Amino acid sequence: MRQEVAYIAYHFHWSYDQVMAMEHRERQQWVAEVAQINQRLNDQTNQLRK
Template sequence: MERLHKEVAYIAYHFHWSHEYILALEHPERLRWVAEIADINKRFNEQV
């Protein structure tokens, strides 16, 4: 359950999607968005 909360918080923080919308995503799709956000952050931090 803690992992789910972290996934939801991570996506909501970066994309400002609603809690309900994020929870409605299938777990693999949620993980895909987490990976995409991590990749965006990595590329951004490499440019700074």
């Protein structure tokens, strides 16, 4: 759970209390969304380097 909270708080600048107020499932969904955003950005960066 600490990794979920840290990941979400870091990327969205949400407070610990905001993240902890979510249900576990909702936190997992936000983690997945952030991961997808990061993947797209990494893919775009890699394409530009080619």
